[in-house]
Amino acid sequence: MWLLPAQELGDVDQALDTALTYVNGVAIYALSHAERAAIHAVYQLYDALAGQPHADLTPAILNTARSPLYAAYDQVQIGGRLAKLRERILASTNQCPYCGFGEPRDLDHYLPRSAFGELAIYPRNLIPSCSPCNNAKRTVVPGLEPASGPSLIHAYFQELPNVEFLRADVTFEEGTLQVQYRVDGGGLDPVLTTKLQFQLDRLKLNDRYKGQINKFLSEQRAAMLMFREIDAVLFGEYLMRCANSLGESFGRNDWRPALLRALAANSDFCSSPADYLGT
Template sequence: MWRLDELELGDLDADLTTALTYVNEDPVYELSVAELAAIKAVYDLYEVMLGQPAPGLQPAILIAARPILHAAYNQVQIGGRLEGLRSRILASTESCPYCGFGEVKDLDHYLPRGTYGELAIYPRNLVPSCGPCNNAKRTVYPGMPAAQGPGLIHAYFQPLPDEDFLHADVEFDADGTLSVTFRVDNPGMDPGLAAKLQFQLDRLKLNARYRAQVNKYLSEQRTAMLMLHATGDAVFSEFLQRSSAALVASCGRNDWRVALLRTLAADPAFCAAPERYVGPPPAA
């Protein structure tokens, strides 16, 4: 969740050639030497700016080529000439970095291709994502009016502190219903970054979407939890703590599951009677 390892760029020249050449080898658009140099300069600047907006990402020399490059993204779709690029990006992660659980089926343009057509097929401007996150994020872009929100972090470039900042607040209703709300909170974190992370939670409606995931996850852990709880509350709490720590290696320390288990391990009500909240063990 939140971050992805930086994607290998692959052969950018080959991608451009494939995108701008029909299968019969006729050109869709012939880039001039100056236009090709400008596109490469845009790609380099995108890296320098860590994916954030900059005037140089829309050079005047690409006015004619920009709509062609914008349309070239159609070749990244299934059945297109750049379908291999799509497959490579989608295969780079097992779950959506925006929510941490969704199946990756879409490619999200971090900088919108409607504005930055030059980056329509640039691999690191294409974030593998699930459909719900991609749809919710669609009109969000860096540098949008402050009244609309601070935008989302860049899954490839945003540095994150190696500290806990995602927290789970739990409430136990009288009928045994477990309610969980996630929030971003770290006093030492840059306020702008904290605002972006919280905005991401809110914009993508993750708290509402996590409800089903929390129930599913705890149901999957029910048998192990109840077996460990039989050995005593203290051992059970330590089991939850160790389970949370073990998930850090694969999911990151601010994954929603890590935050959930960390909170449950410290909650006396849950550790005293987990069966009230996860249900009784399955019948033999």
């Protein structure tokens, strides 16, 4: 959850030529040497800016080429001339980095192509995501105007401190386990805290996690109850070890280890997990 390794770029010029040329060899749009150099410069600047918006990402020299570059994304879709690029990006992870559980089926333009057509087929502007996250994030245009508010973090470029910031608050109400996730800003930059919490809220993750939590705890139920029966004293430590193990696989700020940490710290749960999990 949250981060992914940056995409390999491959042959940028070949991708541009493939996207802007019909299969019969006729050019849809013939880039000039100056335009091609400008695209390379935009790509390099995008990386240097860690994917954040800037006026220099839409240089005037690309005003004419912007529209065909925008349309070139159609060739990244299934059946398009750049379909292998789509396949490669989607195959780079088996879970959506925005939510941590959805199957990646879409490519999200971190900077929307409606405003940054130059970046329509740039691999590092394309984030593999599940459809619910992509649809929820779609209208977020980071930094274009003050009213746009915070943005989601960039899965390829965001640096996250090595601290546990995702917290799960657990309660037991009317016989049902209730879990609410939040971002603990202690030790985090305030701007980063705002972006992380905005991501949780914008993607409605607390609502969407409910089904995943029930499924996850159902899978863990037998092992939890068995260990609690064998050694009640060390049950909390067992939960923490499970949390640490999952943290190594998914990241310490994934929703699963955060949930187990919260359960380990909950004395009522540790005293009688069967009340929460069912007998």
